[in-house]
Amino acid sequence: MSGGADPHLGHWPLSIAGLAAFFGIWWLAAGLGLAPPQFLPMPQDVLRTFFDLLHEPFAGYTLGQHLWSSFLRFAMGFLLAAAIGVPLGLLMGWFEWLDRIVTPLFECIRYVAPIAWVPFAALWFGTGIGGPVLIIFAGAFPPCVVNSYRGAKYVEPRLIEAAQTLGASNLRIVAQVLLPAALPSIVAGLRVSAGLGWMSLIGAELIVASSGIGYMLVKGQSNIDTAIVMSGMIAIGLVGVAIDMLLRRAEARLLRYRHPSNS
Amino acid sequence: MSNIVFESVTRVFRRDGRDFLTLDGISLEIAEKEFVAVVGPSGCGKTTCMRMVAGLEFPTSGQVKVAGEAVRKPSSERAVVFQQFALFPWKSVWDNIDFGLRVKGLPAQKRREIIEHYIGLMNLKGYESAYPHQLSGGMQQRVAIARAYALDPQVLLMDEPFGALDAQTRVVMQEELVKLARINPRTVLFITHAVDESVYLADRVVIMTSRPGKVKEIVDVKSTREKEGWDKYSKIEDVMDLPSFVSLRTHIWRSLREEHGHVEERA
Numbered sequence: 350m351s352g353g354a355d356p357h358l359g360h361w362p363l364s365i366a367g368l369a370a371f372f373g374i375w376w377l378a379a380g381l382g383l384a385p386p387q388f389l390p391m392p393q394d395v396l397r398t399f400f401d402l403l404h405e406p407f408a409g410y411t412l413g414q415h416l417w418s419s420f421l422r423f424a425m426g427f428l429l430a431a432a433i434g435v436p437l438g439l440l441m442g443w444f445e446w447l448d449r450i451v452t453p454l455f456e457c458i459r460y461v462a463p464i465a466w467v468p469f470a471a472l473w474f475g476t477g478i479g480g481p482v483l484i485i486f487a488g489a490f491p492p493c494v495v496n497s498y499r500g501a502k503y504v505e506p507r508l509i510e511a512a513q514t515l516g517a518s519n520l521r522i523v524a525q526v527l528l529p530a531a532l533p534s535i536v537a538g539l540r541v542s543a544g545l546g547w548m549s550l551i552g553a554e555l556i557v558a559s560s561g562i563g564y565m566l567v568k569g570q571s572n573i574d575t576a577i578v579m580s581g582m583i584a585i586g587l588v589g590v591a592i593d594m595l596l597r598r599a600e601a602r603l604l605r606y607r608h609p610s611n612s
Numbered sequence: 613m614s615n616i617v618f619e620s621v622t623r624v625f626r627r628d629g630r631d632f633l634t635l636d637g638i639s640l641e642i643a644e645k646e647f648v649a650v651v652g653p654s655g656c657g658k659t660t661c662m663r664m665v666a667g668l669e670f671p672t673s674g675q676v677k678v679a680g681e682a683v684r685k686p687s688s689e690r691a692v693v694f695q696q697f698a699l700f701p702w703k704s705v706w707d708n709i710d711f712g713l714r715v716k717g718l719p720a721q722k723r724r725e726i727i728e729h730y731i732g733l734m735n736l737k738g739y740e741s742a743y744p745h746q747l748s749g750g751m752q753q754r755v756a757i758a759r760a761y762a763l764d765p766q767v768l769l770m771d772e773p774f775g776a777l778d779a780q781t782r783v784v785m786q787e788e789l790v791k792l793a794r795i796n797p798r799t800v801l802f803i804t805h806a807v808d809e810s811v812y813l814a815d816r817v818v819i820m821t822s823r824p825g826k827v828k829e830i831v832d833v834k835s836t837r838e839k840e841g842w843d844k845y846s847k848i849e850d851v852m853d854l855p856s857f858v859s860l861r862t863h864i865w866r867s868l869r870e871e872h873g874h875v876e877e878r879a
Contacts, residue, residue: 505698508700510698511700512700513668514668514688514692515688515691515715516715516763529702606701
């Protein structure tokens with residue numbers, strides 16, 4: 350337990366105080382008329398709108414339906430990025446020729462912001478599901494590759510040598526030594542990846558979609574309904590946190606062998 | 613027939629643009645099922661010798677041959693027990709031993725028999741599903757030895773396998789290795805800096821010079837052991853008290869000390 354926190358309560362009181370201060374300032378700023386409602390809605394209005402949106406469709410769907418459609422796109426883009434990025438990173442970490450071929454290309458592409466793919470997403474896929482998936486993929490792919498690659502490079506040489514002297518082939522070493530040994534780094538990469546993917550998705554939906562939480566935000570904006578926009582933002586934040594929590598649980602399960610108490 | 617052959621093996625390391633000669637014309641023949649220990653001052657290149665047999669490093673000139681063929685890459689016919697165990701931390705004891713057997717493509721039933729056999733032999737019963745970090749150093753090294761023996765390799769290479777263990781565990785492991793070597797004789801190349809250990813375990817002890825490493829002397833232990841009946845004693849301390857053991861050990865000590873040119877701490 351680090352400085353200042355009550356050892357029995359942990360850090361909860363501080364976290365709650367932080368949130369309370371945030372909402373307090375928001376409430377004061379909106380309530381005292383420092384910002385007019387069309388610029389900054391009252392917290393209670395946002396809350397009411399949020400719950401209304403759960404059963405009253407807006408822009409064609411309820412909040413839950415928008416979120417679900419966003420989440421499906423996210424899941425497809427993210428899983429695709431992981432399924433290609435992780436093996437690619439590991440193989441690049443093992444086969445130097447592959448590293449040489451891919452790295453220059455990859456280093457250039459990874460600095461292109463995912464949102465910069467929007468024109469092509471629209472051109473190639475219209476408003477179909479391919480567009481947002483492409484943009485999520487563009488956001489989620491680089492951390493998958495980079496972390497798998499680094500993880501593979503930092504595997505203890507003696508584990509690789511042990512596998513070699515036990516007769517393992519190159520591909521077996523990649524799959525059965527580099528992959529498990531690099532897992533902590535890979536999982537860290539997947540978490541970054543999920544965050545970037547989720548953020549890219551919302552950006553993509555602002556432009557190339559006819560459903561989803563990003564689409565809801567744009568429609569809220571064109572209706573000058575700030576409470577709807579704010580509700581969408583809250584939903585985005587909550588789902589982002591939920592995705593990260595899921596990945597952390599997966600991480601704890603996958604890395605169980607390192608913790609004596611769990612095995 | 614000689615199983616491992618070093619033919620005037622030289623090894624040069626390049627560092628900071630300068631060449632360092634680490635091994636200088638090593639020639640050595642190790643017979644089938646012979647247990648050879650290599651002792652020498654630190655940095656004399658004895659580990660490099662073992663790694664060249666393993667196929668993890670290669671001579672600058674000369675050749676290392678196993679069963680008549682030059683070593684070009686690692687193989688499960690030349691299993692290695694590393695000083696730092698090198699167990700896979702994400703695999704249980706059972707799966708660590710299983711790794712090499714799976715690579716070999718043995719059927720499940722056969723693998724199970726082999727694993728159970730070595731788990732029994734190495735006193736690992738009850739720890740099959742434990743992960744390496746849950747085991748003591750001595751037990752981890754037993755798993756590593758089981759993992760190597762289970763492959764039934766032509767050659768076993770051991771690089772100071774007991775160097776990281778405490779003194780008591782080390783003695784137990786030495787006794788177990790002797791038992792194992794009697795039950796299941798193999799060609800063994802055993803790298804160590806502990807003279808007692810080399811005399812206790814090996815048929816022949818190769819003494820190396822300090823860098824650049826050369827073969828200084830080869831001491832025959834086997835004939836003395838057989839003549840004096842060391843095998844009658846099951847405890848290492850009983851063997852180590854015998855005058856024949858003491859005289860061999862002292863001989864090797866003297867030879868090594870000349871190499872150091874200074875007093876070496878007794879291991």
